[in-house]
Amino acid sequence: xxxxxQFPDDFRLHPSLKASTFPVxxxxxxxxxxxxxxRFSWLVxxxxxxxxxxxxxxxxxxxxxxxxxxxxxxxxxxxxTKADKINIAAFGNMTPQxxxxxxxxxxxxxxxxxxxxxxxxxxxxxxxERDAVIRDLQEVLLRA
Numbered sequence: 559x560x561x562x563x564q565f566p567d568d569f570r571l572h573p574s575l576k577a578s579t580f581p582v583x584x585x586x587x588x589x590x591x592x593x594x595x596x597r598f599s600w601l602v603x604x605x606x607x608x609x610x611x612x613x614x615x616x617x618x619x620x621x622x623x624x625x626x627x628x629x630x631x632x633x634x635x636x637x638x639t640k641a642d643k644i645n646i647a648a649f650g651n652m653t654p655q656x657x658x659x660x661x662x663x664x665x666x667x668x669x670x671x672x673x674x675x676x677x678x679x680x681x682x683x684x685x686x687e688r689d690a691v692i693r694d695l696q697e698v699l700l701r702a
Contacts (some may be wrong), residue, residue, distance in 0.1 A: 569606045572655035580688055581697050587623045590694055590699065595680035599639045599662035601631060601695070610656045613648065626656055634702035635662050638695065647675065675685075685689060 571589070579591035579602055587607075593600035605616060605624055613621060632644045641662035648658045661674055669677055683691065 563685065564674045569608050569620075570606060572653050572657075573602060574653045575602065575655065575657060577611075579611050580683075580692060581701050582692055586628045587620060588627050590695075592683075592688070592695065593659075594682050594688075596683045596687060597678070598667070598674055599635060599691075600674070601660045602626060603631060603658040605656055607656075610615070611654050612652055612656060614666075615656070624658075628660065631699065632660055634698045635660055637702075638662075638698045639664075645673070647673070649675065668685060 563579060569690060575591065580594060582590040582592050584590070584606075584652065585603075588603040592605065593602055604622075605620065607616060607620065609633050609667050610616060611658060613624065628646060632646060635641070636644055639662040642665045643663045645663050646663040647661075648656065650656065658673060663674070665671075667674075685687040
């Protein structure tokens with residue numbers, strides 16, 4: 559895992575992702591972001607490739623790396639949360655930049671077993687909570 563990865567100069571994070579997430583780490587292909595909703599341990603992976611909406615638009619090597627990074631982050635999130643299930647989804651209906659949601663789910667959460675994207679009212683992190691979660695996630699992801 560690398561922190562100082564150089565991404566294309568023309569790569570820009572979609573405004574809706576920028577407004578709803580916080581940066582955690584940079585992997586070889588993806589930025590890992592924390593969704594600003596304290597109800598769930600929810601990460602978003604964004605491949606740092608410009609003008610991509612679909613996985614098939616990535617090169618074959620990038621597709622393989624994306625799957626590896628999804629697996630790595632999912633396993634790290636599982637270790638961190640001890641979730642009952644890790645949900646992985648790529649929608650893009652409202653945000654046209656390729657991004658992958660990775661959400662730790664528990665049978666005790668109020669929305670189980672339904673998807674959590676777009677449901678209920680999100681609860682933003684406080685600055686202290688956000689910083690603590692990001693620190694913890696960085697530590698777990700650096701060990702993955």
